[in-house]
Amino acid sequence: MELSRKVLMILMDDSLKENSLAQQNRKVIAMKIAKAFETGRWLRGYIQGKLLADPVFHVACESIPKQGGSVTDLGCGLGLLGLWLKAHGHRVTYRGCDLGGWKIQAGHLAALRLGYEGVTFHECDMMQFSLGNADVVCAFDILHYLPDEAQERLVCRLAEAARGGSLVLVRNGMRGCGWRSLVTLMEEWWTRCSGWIGGGRINFPERESLVAAFDREGCSVEVCPLWGRTPFSSYLLRVVSRSDTQEQP
Numbered sequence: 001m002e003l004s005r006k007v008l009m010i011l012m013d014d015s016l017k018e019n020s021l022a023q024q025n026r027k028v029i030a031m032k033i034a035k036a037f038e039t040g041r042w043l044r045g046y047i048q049g050k051l052l053a054d055p056v057f058h059v060a061c062e063s064i065p066k067q068g069g070s071v072t073d074l075g076c077g078l079g080l081l082g083l084w085l086k087a088h089g090h091r092v093t094y095r096g097c098d099l100g101g102w103k104i105q106a107g108h109l110a111a112l113r114l115g116y117e118g119v120t121f122h123e124c125d126m127m128q129f130s131l132g133n134a135d136v137v138c139a140f141d142i143l144h145y146l147p148d149e150a151q152e153r154l155v156c157r158l159a160e161a162a163r164g165g166s167l168v169l170v171r172n173g174m175r176g177c178g179w180r181s182l183v184t185l186m187e188e189w190w191t192r193c194s195g196w197i198g199g200g201r202i203n204f205p206e207r208e209s210l211v212a213a214f215d216r217e218g219c220s221v222e223v224c225p226l227w228g229r230t231p232f233s234s235y236l237l238r239v240v241s242r243s244d245t246q247e248q249p
């Protein structure tokens with residue numbers, strides 16, 4: 001009894017050490033990436049906080065194969081996902097696009113300062129940006145910038161990519177999640193009013209409708225909450241072709 005208690009304590013101690021080591025490592029990487037943005041203290045603080053508090057970067061890092069392949073990131077903002085992957089030793093080719101020219105430029109300069117290769121940033125509308133047969137297509141926090149009809153078109157393109165063999169990762173705040181949806185909406189108002197992000201009507205999707213749309217397009221979807229330590233209504237959809245998940249006879 002005493003021995004098993006000691007073994008358990010050693011195991012717990014090891015896993016705590018491992019966790020705090022991983023956490024420490026994440027902090028160092030977040031700081032390194034933030035420092036590469038020579039755009040003022042406020043932005044550097046924002047980048048560091050976002051990389052540490054938002055679980056989407058960790059989840060994407062775990063879902064994207066480390067050895068190679070390609071990632072397309074729609075509405076990439078400052079390209080933090082690409083920098084995070086590279087900082088974690090991923091050998092992927094990363095292409096990000098965003099309408100915000102200054103963000104694209106800042107991300108590009110940060111990648112140069114960090115000496116990362118295989119990272120490209122494009123200033124353009126994601127509705128026109130080719131998905132480039134990427135192994136993984138990411139659409140993080142972008143759907144709510146699009147009116148219904150454009151959301152539907154984008155979902156069709158993403159589903160087509162999944163049917164072609166891509167893993168599609170969609171993360172977005174959702175409508176209908178009580179106080180979380182309200183806080184997410186308020187934060188979005190703030191980003192628009194402050195000029196941080198330009199955009200038209202705020203149009204958060206509904207989780208069930210989004211899943212149903214991918215389902216109609218022949219995709220299989222795994223859904224889970226992904227708000228981490230944030231107060232937002234964020235969910236992650238992991239979308240693949242249904243034919244990949246069906247059991248062989």
Ligand SMILES: C[S@@+](CC[C@H](N)C(=O)[O-])C[C@H]1O[C@@H](n2cnc3c(N)ncnc32)[C@H](O)[C@@H]1O
Nearest residue numbers: 075076077098099100124125126140141142145
């Ligand atoms: C909330 S930010 C998310 C940034 C990034 N995906 C992330 O998770 O860190 C949304 C981004 O989508 C961009 N965006 C909005 N509409 C867009 C469009 N039609 N084409 C490309 N980017 C767009 C905005 O400029 C903004 O940088």
